[in-house]
Amino acid sequence: MRAIVYMAVLLMLAGCGYRSVGSGEVKALQSSVKTISIGIVKNRTFRPTVQPALRDALIRRLVADGRIKVVEEGADAILEGAIEGFGEEPLAFGSADTAKRLRIVISFSFALKNRSDDKVLLRDGVTGVAYYFTGTGLAETRTAEDEATLRAVTDLAEQVVSRLIDGV
Numbered sequence: 097m098r099a100i101v102y103m104a105v106l107l108m109l110a111g112c113g114y115r116s117v118g119s120g121e122v123k124a125l126q127s128s129v130k131t132i133s134i135g136i137v138k139n140r141t142f143r144p145t146v147q148p149a150l151r152d153a154l155i156r157r158l159v160a161d162g163r164i165k166v167v168e169e170g171a172d173a174i175l176e177g178a179i180e181g182f183g184e185e186p187l188a189f190g191s192a193d194t195a196k197r198l199r200i201v202i203s204f205s206f207a208l209k210n211r212s213d214d215k216v217l218l219r220d221g222v223t224g225v226a227y228y229f230t231g232t233g234l235a236e237t238r239t240a241e242d243e244a245t246l247r248a249v250t251d252l253a254e255q256v257v258s259r260l261i262d263g264v
Contacts, residue, residue: 129217132164132208132260133171138178146179146202149246153253163261173217175260177206180221184241187227200226200241202248206256220259224252 134154139147154175158166181203186195205221226247228240 129172129210130165131167131171132158132173132175133167133169133211135174135176137176140178140180141182141202143179143182143245145242146182146245146249149249150179150204150252153249154256157250157253157257161257161261171211174209174211175206175256176209177204177256179204195230197227197229198241198244200228200244200248202245202252204252204256208260218260220256222252222255222259224248224250224255226251 134151137147137151155166158164179202181201183201185199185201186197187199188195188197190196202224203221204224206219207216208218209216226244228244231237231240
């Protein structure tokens with residue numbers, strides 16, 4: 097009986113760690129940072145569609161979280177960065193040594209700067225990953241690749257916002 101009581105107490109103390117998105121305090125940033133704007137996002141790859149997709153994904157993710165307001169001008173902090181790399185790695189092959197499953201990897205380095213004194217508050221890098229299967233034709237494969245690219249960009253945005261707000 098004693099073991100059951102101890103177990104119940106431990107479970108109550110441990111909790112499940114659940115919290116809703118956009119609740120709690122911003123742990124990674126100074127308390128003075130209430131607004132953020134997305135500055136220049138450089139694209140050092142040959143994939144021109146990745147840059148606007150990442151910018152949009154960052155804005156969507158920050159707005160969805162809701163703990164920091166996204167503004168165009170007059171923000172407390174500015175997020176800038178560079179898409180450093182875009183790669184596709186074959187993972188599985190078909191009968192004619194053609195890739196059937198691929199992994200897309202996009203790397204992004206970023207810095208969050210205090211607007212008033214240009215001091216870097218956070219500098220980091222993240223990698224977004226997504227997988228896709230090739231189709232039976234070129235158009236189907238291209239569509240699968242484009243969708244995987246958007247998933248990798250969304251993964252990047254999730255990681256950036258997690259680092260900015262939660263410090264993880």
